[in-house]
Amino acid sequence: xxxxxxxxxxxxxxxxxxxxxxxxxxxxxxxxxxxxxxxxxxxxxxxxxxxxxxxxxxxxxxxxxxxxxxxxxxxxxxxxxxxxxxxxxxxxxxxxxxxxxxxxxxxxxxxxxxxxxxxxxxxxxxxxxxxxxxxxxxxxxxxxxxxxxxxxxxxxxxxxxxxxxxxxxxxxxxxxxxxxxxxxxxxxxxxxxxxxxxxxxxxxxxxxxxxxxxxxxxxxxxxxxxxxxxxxxxxxxxxxxxxxxxxxxxxxxxxxxxxxxxxxxxxxxxxxxxxxxxxxxxxxxxxxxxxxxxxxxxxxxxxxxxxxxxxxxxxxxxxxxxxxxxxxxxxxxxxxxxxxxxxxxx
Numbered sequence: 001x002x003x004x005x006x007x008x009x010x011x012x013x014x015x016x017x018x019x020x021x022x023x024x025x026x027x028x029x030x031x032x033x034x035x036x037x038x039x040x041x042x043x044x045x046x047x048x049x050x051x052x053x054x055x056x057x058x059x060x061x062x063x064x065x066x067x068x069x070x071x072x073x074x075x076x077x078x079x080x081x082x083x084x085x086x087x088x089x090x091x092x093x094x095x096x097x098x099x100x101x102x103x104x105x106x107x108x109x110x111x112x113x114x115x116x117x118x119x120x121x122x123x124x125x126x127x128x129x130x131x132x133x134x135x136x137x138x139x140x141x142x143x144x145x146x147x148x149x150x151x152x153x154x155x156x157x158x159x160x161x162x163x164x165x166x167x168x169x170x171x172x173x174x175x176x177x178x179x180x181x182x183x184x185x186x187x188x189x190x191x192x193x194x195x196x197x198x199x200x201x202x203x204x205x206x207x208x209x210x211x212x213x214x215x216x217x218x219x220x221x222x223x224x225x226x227x228x229x230x231x232x233x234x235x236x237x238x239x240x241x242x243x244x245x246x247x248x249x250x251x252x253x254x255x256x257x258x259x260x261x262x263x264x265x266x267x268x269x270x271x272x273x274x275x276x277x278x279x280x281x282x283x284x285x286x287x288x289x290x291x292x293x294x295x296x297x298x299x300x301x302x303x304x305x306x307x308x309x310x311x312x313x314x315x316x317x318x319x320x321x322x323x324x325x326x327x328x329x330x331x332x333x334x335x336x337x338x339x340x341x342x343x344x345x346x
Contacts, residue, residue, distance in 0.1 A: 002342040003090045005039040007047070007081045007110050008097035009069065012124055012151075013040075014060065015331030016094065016338070021056040033342035038090055043097070043106070045069035047084025049076045081106065085113050092341050094334060095123040101220060101240065104128035115139045115147065120344075122337040124151035124330050130224040131240075133231025146341050149232065151333030153179065153225045154306050157322030158336065163233050163310055170312040172233050174273040177308035178301045179225045181325035182209045182216035183248050183268040187289075188302045190256045191265060196249065208304065208325060218247035219268075222287045226270045230285065233310070234274065238285055246288040255291070263294035267301065 004020075006013050020027075020035050027033045037054050041047035045068045048054070059072055070077045078084035085093070093114035099107035107125040114121050115136065123129065129136065129149050140147035150160050163172070178184050182203055189199035200217070203209035215221045223243045230236045248268050259266045269290040275281030292299040297319055301307045306324030311317050323329055 001034045001036050002092060003036050003038045003051075003053075004092045004094055004338070005041070005085060005088075005090045005114075006037055006094045006096065007039075007041045007085070008095060008107075008125070009040055009042040009045075009063065010096070010098070011327040012096045012330045012334060013042075013094075014063070015327055016096070016334050017056055018060055019331065019335050020338075021060070027339065027342070031339050031343050033339060035338070035342055039084060039088055040069055041078075041081030041084055042069065043081075047078045047081045048072055049078075049084055049088045050074060051089075082109055082113065085110060091119065092338065093119055093121045094338060095121060095125050095128075096334060097125055099125050099127045101127050101131075101224070104131045108132055111136060111147075112139065115143055115145065118143045118145055120146040120148075120341045122146075122148050122334055122341060124149070124334050126152045126221070126224040126228065129231065130227035132237075133228055134235060134237040137232060137235075146344065148337035148341060149228065150337050151330045152228050154308070154320075154322060154324045154333075155326065155329035156332035156336070157306065157320065157324060157329075158333075159308055159320050160228075160232055161340075162318075162320055163229075163308075167310075167312060167315065167318065170315055173311045173313060174271070175229060175233070175308055175310045176269060176271045176298065177229075178267055178298055178306050179270045179308070179324070180216050180219075180222045180268060181304035181306055181323070182213065183222070184301065184306065185304050185325075186217065187248060187251065187256070187266055187268060190251070190253060191260055195253055196251060214247075217249050219245040219287045222268065222270050226272060226285055226287060229308075230272055230283070234272065236274070236283065238283065242283060243285040243287060245286075248289050251289050255289075259291045264292050264296070265299040266290070267292055267298055269298060
C-alpha cells in the first residue's frame with residue numbers, strides 16, 4: 001500500500017482524490033498499485049492525517065458542502081500543512097497548491113521537505129518548479145526519488161515524461177510551442193472573425209478564461225512553463241526576467257486578417273534556444289505573438305490545443321500536441337504521475 005499526502009484541496013486536489021477512490025480496483029488490477037490517502041491539507045483548514053487512510057467518500061462529501069477538513073472523524077489535525085507533513089509519515093507527496101510567482105511558496109517548502117526526506121513528489125504547481133526546478137530535480141536525484149511535474153506545462157498531455165524519459169539520451173537543442181490554451185483559443189476565435197474583446201468575453205463565459213485573465217493573455221503563465229521546460233528538459237534555471245514576454249491583448253484584428261490572407265495564423269509562441277546545444281550558452285527565451293506561415297506546424301494548432309516542437313540531436317524535430325486546459329486534464333496529469341510513482345514504489 002502506497003500512502004499519499006495531498007496538499008492543496010482545490011479543484012485538482014479534489015479531482016485526484018475522487019479518482020483514487022473511484023478507480024481503486026482498476027489501479028490494483030491494471031497497475032498493481034494500491035493507494036491510500038493518509039493526509040490532506042489546504043490553506044484554510046490546515047492538515048489532517050489518519051495513518052490507516054482517510055475516508056475519501058466522506059471527505060469529498062463533507063468538503064463539497066463547505067465543511068472543514070478538520071471535521072473528519074478520527075483524524076489528527078495541524079494548523080498548517082507544513083506542520084502536518086513534518087509530524088507524519090507517507091510514501092508520496094502530491095503537491096497541488098496555488099503558489100505565487102514571487103517565491104513559489106507555499107509549494108516550494110512542501111516539495112523541498114518531502115524530497116529532503118527521500119520522498120517522491122508529484123506536482124501540478126507551476127511556480128516552485130519554474131523558479132527552482134533545477135535545484136528540485138537535483139535534490140530528487142541526490143535522494144534517489146522521483147520528482148514528476150507533468151501537469152505543470154500541458155495539463156494531461158504527456159509532454160515532460162516524453163521529453164525527459166521517452167527521449168532519454170538525446171541532446172535538446174531548441175524548442176517552440178503554444179503553451180497557453182486560453183490565449184490560443186482567443187486567437188483562434190479572432191481568426192474566425194471576432195474582435196479581441198469578443199473572443200475574450202466568449203472565453204470567460206465558457207469558463208476558459210478567468211475574470212482577471214492577465215495570467216493567460218499577458219503571458220505570465222506561459223513564462224512559467226518556458227522556465228519549467230528550460231529547467232527540466234535543458235537543465236538550465238531561468239529567472240522571470242530572462243524571458244522576453246509580450247501578451248496578446250495588443251494583437252489587432254487587422255494583424256490576424258493579414259496573416260489569414262497569406263494562409264497563416266497569429267499564434268502566441270513560446271520559444272527556447274541556446275547558443276550551445278548543451279544549454280550552457282546564452283539563452284534566447286521568448287513568449288510573444290508571432291505571425292506564422294502556412295507551412296509552420298504551429299499555425300495549425302487551434303482552439304484549446306497546445307503543442308511543443310523539440311529539436312534534438314540526433315532525432316531532429318519531435319512534435320507533441322494535445323488538449324491543454326481544464327481541471328480534469330490537470331488532474332489526469334497528476335493522476336498519471338502518481339500511478340507511475342506508485343508502481344515504482346510497489
